Amino acid sequence: MSESELESKAEDAESALVVASNVDISNCDLEQVQLVGAIQPHGALLILKEPELIIVQASANTLDYLGLACEALVGETIKALLGDDYAEALRLRIAETHLTDILAHLMIAPCRSRPSQRFHLFGNRVDGLLLLEFELIDEDRCQMPQSDLLPILRNAFQSMRCASSLSAFLDFAVVQMQLITGFERVMAYRFDEGGSGEVVAEAKAPGLEAYLGLHYPSSDIPKPARRLFAFSLLRHLPNVDYVPVPLFPAHSPLATGKPVDLSYSFLRSVSVMYTDYLRNMGVKATLVSPLLKEGRLWGLISCMQHSEPKYLSFESRISVEMLIQTISMLLADRENFDQLAYRLRLDQAIAELVSALGRVETFPEALLSGGANLLSVMDAGGVALIADGKVSLLGQTPTSHQVSMIANWLLQKKATVFSTHQLPHDFPPSSDFRAVASGLLTISLARTSSDRVIWFRPEVLSEVHWAGDPNKPVEIVGQDDHQLRLRPRTSFQLRKETVHCQSRPWLGCEIDHATKLRQAIIDVLVDRAKLLARANEELERSNQELDSFAYAASHDLKEPLRGINNFAEFLRAEDGARLSTMGSSRLETIIRLATRMDNMLESLMQYSRVGRNELVLQTLPIRALLEQIVELIQQVNPDQDINIEIQPSFPEINGDRVRICMIFQNLIMNAIKYNDQEKKWIEIGCDSTQVPPVFFVRDNGIGIAPCHHELIFQLFRRLHGRDEYGGGTGAGLTIVKKAVARHGGNIWVESSEGRGSTFFFTLAHWQDRGAENQ
Numbered sequence: 001m002s003e004s005e006l007e008s009k010a011e012d013a014e015s016a017l018v019v020a021s022n023v024d025i026s027n028c029d030l031e032q033v034q035l036v037g038a039i040q041p042h043g044a045l046l047i048l049k050e051p052e053l054i055i056v057q058a059s060a061n062t063l064d065y066l067g068l069a070c071e072a073l074v075g076e077t078i079k080a081l082l083g084d085d086y087a088e089a090l091r092l093r094i095a096e097t098h099l100t101d102i103l104a105h106l107m108i109a110p111c112r113s114r115p116s117q118r119f120h121l122f123g124n125r126v127d128g129l130l131l132l133e134f135e136l137i138d139e140d141r142c143q144m145p146q147s148d149l150l151p152i153l154r155n156a157f158q159s160m161r162c163a164s165s166l167s168a169f170l171d172f173a174v175v176q177m178q179l180i181t182g183f184e185r186v187m188a189y190r191f192d193e194g195g196s197g198e199v200v201a202e203a204k205a206p207g208l209e210a211y212l213g214l215h216y217p218s219s220d221i222p223k224p225a226r227r228l229f230a231f232s233l234l235r236h237l238p239n240v241d242y243v244p245v246p247l248f249p250a251h252s253p254l255a256t257g258k259p260v261d262l263s264y265s266f267l268r269s270v271s272v273m274y275t276d277y278l279r280n281m282g283v284k285a286t287l288v289s290p291l292l293k294e295g296r297l298w299g300l301i302s303c304m305q306h307s308e309p310k311y312l313s314f315e316s317r318i319s320v321e322m323l324i325q326t327i328s329m330l331l332a333d334r335e336n337f338d339q340l341a342y343r344l345r346l347d348q349a350i351a352e353l354v355s356a357l358g359r360v361e362t363f364p365e366a367l368l369s370g371g372a373n374l375l376s377v378m379d380a381g382g383v384a385l386i387a388d389g390k391v392s393l394l395g396q397t398p399t400s401h402q403v404s405m406i407a408n409w410l411l412q413k414k415a416t417v418f419s420t421h422q423l424p425h426d427f428p429p430s431s432d433f434r435a436v437a438s439g440l441l442t443i444s445l446a447r448t449s450s451d452r453v454i455w456f457r458p459e460v461l462s463e464v465h466w467a468g469d470p471n472k473p474v475e476i477v478g479q480d481d482h483q484l485r486l487r488p489r490t491s492f493q494l495r496k497e498t499v500h501c502q503s504r505p506w507l508g509c510e511i512d513h514a515t516k517l518r519q520a521i522i523d524v525l526v527d528r529a530k531l532l533a534r535a536n537e538e539l540e541r542s543n544q545e546l547d548s549f550a551y552a553a554s555h556d557l558k559e560p561l562r563g564i565n566n567f568a569e570f571l572r573a574e575d576g577a578r579l580s581t582m583g584s585s586r587l588e589t590i591i592r593l594a595t596r597m598d599n600m601l602e603s604l605m606q607y608s609r610v611g612r613n614e615l616v617l618q619t620l621p622i623r624a625l626l627e628q629i630v631e632l633i634q635q636v637n638p639d640q641d642i643n644i645e646i647q648p649s650f651p652e653i654n655g656d657r658v659r660i661c662m663i664f665q666n667l668i669m670n671a672i673k674y675n676d677q678e679k680k681w682i683e684i685g686c687d688s689t690q691v692p693p694v695f696f697v698r699d700n701g702i703g704i705a706p707c708h709h710e711l712i713f714q715l716f717r718r719l720h721g722r723d724e725y726g727g728g729t730g731a732g733l734t735i736v737k738k739a740v741a742r743h744g745g746n747i748w749v750e751s752s753e754g755r756g757s758t759f760f761f762t763l764a765h766w767q768d769r770g771a772e773n774q
């Protein structure tokens with residue numbers, strides 16, 4: 001293939017990458033740099049079919065590089081290039097080497113056509129094909145003999161291990177890297193949450209402009225490039241101005257027609273955007289390696305040569321790989337060590353808070369008051385606790401209303417732990433209170449409810465130094481033939497930007513601690529709920545036992561009492577005339593006391609019956625029930641002027657018919673009984689706007705002084721003389737209260753003396769109300 005043919009093919013390969021008529025910045029993220037169909041010229045690539053090892057595609061530079069033209073190689077087996085012995089050795093090596101998702105070093109071998117030269121052979125298996133890469137061993141180009149490299153590496157490891165801080169560690173790392181590679185500039189970049197990078201350490205040749213502290217927008221390293229870092233530890237571009245070498249034949253050997261995936265290839269041609277970018281920065285050669293912390297991309301080590309192209313031999317690259325792996329391994333240790341004191345402090349604060357949580361009765365009080373509280377477990381300006389829909393605040397926070405707004409927004413996130421250091425960006429309404437809440441870290445306390453803790457951090461203004469305009473990381477140029485072309489920016493001139501609406505970022509260890517605290521709080525809550533449930537069960541059981549006892553006792557007592565009463569009646573009937581005045585008065589007292597005791601035992605039996613039997617729940621027509629009750633009551637009190645008004649409609653209620661009737665009957669009878677008005681007036685209704693609905697029975701009777709509002713619900717408590725207002729045992733309201741409680745509701749009274757009374761009650765649990773709201 002002639003040189004001009006080669007170049008035109010190369011241009012095709014290049015233009016296919018980034019030239020498009022609808023070009024925009026997202027193209028960088030979409031470009032499939034691994035499917036490039038071309039390589040760099042510092043090696044040769046063969047694509048083979050197994051098991052015969054027939055060459056199906058070859059890079060167009062094989063004649064120059066390996067001594068045999070690509071046209072001659074394609075269709076032949078590997079023997080044509082390596083000879084029988086090396087081909088057999090290669091076959092054995094391939095059989096014993098793992099070649100998927102890796103570029104493995106296979107062997108060193110000469111080529112038949114170049115017997116005096118030796119090559120490193122690398123292999124990768126992809127899409128059912130074998131990729132074989134050849135790299136010439138050029139003794140003259142091996143930068144540093146192994147004997148010199150090892151002591152340097154040893155020193156590098158030692159000095160990095162002894163570094164006193166992360167920043168000192170990275171300073172050592174870049175210096176050692178420069179020593180081993182000889183590149184004019186070595187930089188350590190660190191990525192932030194948004195993906196933009198900052199130069200955090202730099203070693204450079206004298207006279208070169210410093211890049212330390214500069215920020216680079218995330219689009220400078222597009223997603224495909226970041227993805228490729230997962231596949232290879234080093235990316236080497238020995239000559240930015242290289243001419244890409246296409247593959248022969250151009251059409252893919254794959255049935256899909258797609259170019260073979262070169263993700264693991266060391267020789268893979270790079271994106272023209274990348275070479276343009278480097279040219280604009282005045283760079284002639286690079287070596288880039290990812291810095292991984294706990295398996296995630298933390299940053300990069302980037303080596304640059306500005307004066308001339310620079311090739312790093314495989315032998316030197318091995319040392320670099322070792323150094324990079326060590327840096328990545330030590331990095332996590334180093335950063336964790338820097339945070340150790342803070343971690344310990346947070347650990348202790350959490351332990352104190354959790355122990356306080358066990359001691360204090362109410363949950364918000366335990367978390368927000370005292371020495372150990374939600375603010376002492378985190379470096380934050382303020383904290384909000386949202387529990388049972390109530391917002392409690394501590395320190396510098398937005399208002400309760402604003403916190404509720406944030407909590408609503410957080411509900412959509414569905415994450416148990418979430419953090420941001422740029423809340424106004426993520427949730428624009430928060431700009432109004434960014435001074436106290438530009439950052440938040442939140443933990444949810446339950447999966448099903450909105451209970452959560454939110455820590456807030458105030459806004460911190462900072463100055464960022466950008467390398468060029470971060471808002472224009474690329475330029476669109478050239479409009480010939482309606483073709484637009486995307487180019488990296490040409491200016492890297494310093495741009496200073498003041499950053500608003502951001503807080504100090506949350507550290508990984510802070511997020512870990514928040515997660516730990518969440519689990520600890522949930523454990524305590526679950527323990528409490530279990531204890532409460534157990535106590536309730538216990539109470540329920542003993543209540544039932546008590547009810548059974550009361551029922552049995554009153555039932556059994558009634559019989560002898562009936563005997564006393566009967567015999568007293570006999571005495572009166574048969575011997576009454578013979579008794580002295582004193583004797584007959586005493587007999588009357590016996591009869592009266594026995595009747596009273598019988599009434600009391602009857603009340604006690606009624607009371608225990610309310611608690612003993614299971615509720616039979618059904619949907620009740622309240623209005624119809626009330627009409628029946630009122631009719632019955634009016635029949636019993638025919639002489640009285642009683643006006644009873646019943647609200648036209650009532651909400652549907654699921655209740656026990658007998659007990660609900662008992663409740664209304666008692667309240668209505670009391671309303672008539674404790675009323676000395678000529679015209680008695682009673683209103684019965686329900687406020688359905690409340691959840692759960694609130695029923696009421698209102699009268700224009702004698703009223704009750706507020707100091708007695710609680711007392712009247714106690715068993716056998718009367719506010720009047722025994723025989724006043726028609727008499728009574730003082731058990732009616734106690735029975736009503738118990739019937740209401742068995743439905744999960746509450747009863748209370750609003751009244752004052754001489755002004756009538758209104759008894760209110762509900763028939764559902766507070767929790768049910770919560771469930772309805774969700």
Ligand code: ADP
Nearest residue numbers: 670671674703712718719728729730731732733
């Ligand atoms: P009883 O069964 O004897 O009527 P309750 O338990 O029903 O007793 O009521 C307790 C006390 O509450 C009564 O003695 C009465 O003083 C007061 N009371 C109850 N209902 C009313 C009412 N509607 N108006 C005024 N006082 C009332």
